[in-house]
Each structure stands twice: as structure tokens, then as C-alpha cells.
Amino acid sequence: MSLALRQCIALTWKGFTVNSRDGVGLAVSNFYRGCSQLFANTPLFPIGSAVIKEHFYKIIPKHVQEQFGGVYGWCAQDCLVATTVWYKRNSYRNPVQWVFEAGTIGHGQVDEMCTEFYKGDKDRSRYLIKGWSFQDKRVLPPPSS
DSSP states (O other), rough: OHHHHHHHHHHHHHHOOOOOHHHHHHHHHHHHHHHHHHTTTOOOOOOOOOOHHHHHHHHHHHHHHHHHTHHHHHHHHHHHHHHHHHHHHHHHOEEEEEEEEOOOOHHEEEEEEEHHHHHHHHHHHHHHHHEEEOOOOOOOOOOOO
């Protein structure tokens, strides 16, 4: 579990008991609110996605693999979609400056995907894209355990 998630849980569940009058629904609502506040105040927050390469190459048609930029592009797009779901559930509306790992096979397609999403007001708003860049992974925050 990431350090940020542990902090969010600690802040949100402080003083919560199962016997609380408002029950679990309120606790979950508070959890999301706490996460929203944490993310808003966190300048860099690592997220990621993973696929089993063997399955990806076996299941996904070749033209789709190329269009997405292989496994890297597929996972980048998965991160955009997953965060969009989170945005909607939590009424989060602050644009995000996306930072992807530089030098990885597929970064060209990821750049094209972000460019296409950014061009259209609807997609830019849906994915809350403020901008994007590609950085060496040594400057990105490592996932915490």
C-alpha cells in the first residue's frame, strides 16, 4: 500500500468505529473526501497500471497494439481512464499535469494520444489534462510500499 494511501486512510478513519451512528457509508464518503484533499495538496502522486505482456500480445489485435504504443501506451491510457472514474466519483475538477516515464518504447504514441485528447475541449475536460511531459524515472516519486 502506498504511503499516500496509508496517510489518507489514517486521516479519514481517525475515531471511526463500526458502531458509529452513520455507519460505513459515511466512513467511505469521508475516505474519498480525505483522499481528495490529500491529492489536491500532493504535487507528485505516482499511479500505474500493469498487464501481462504475453496476454496483451496474444489478445490485443496488432493494429491496436501499434495505435496505443504497445504495453506502455495501453497502461498509460488505462491510467487516464482509471483516474477519470475517480474524478467523477469524487467531484474532482482540478486539471492534472501528467508525467510519464521518458525513453520507453511507445512514448511517441502516448504523446500523440495526449495531444489528441488535449485538442478537444470535451476530452481535455474529461481527462482533466493540464499538460504532460516525459521525465526520467529517477525524478519521479517511487511507488511506496
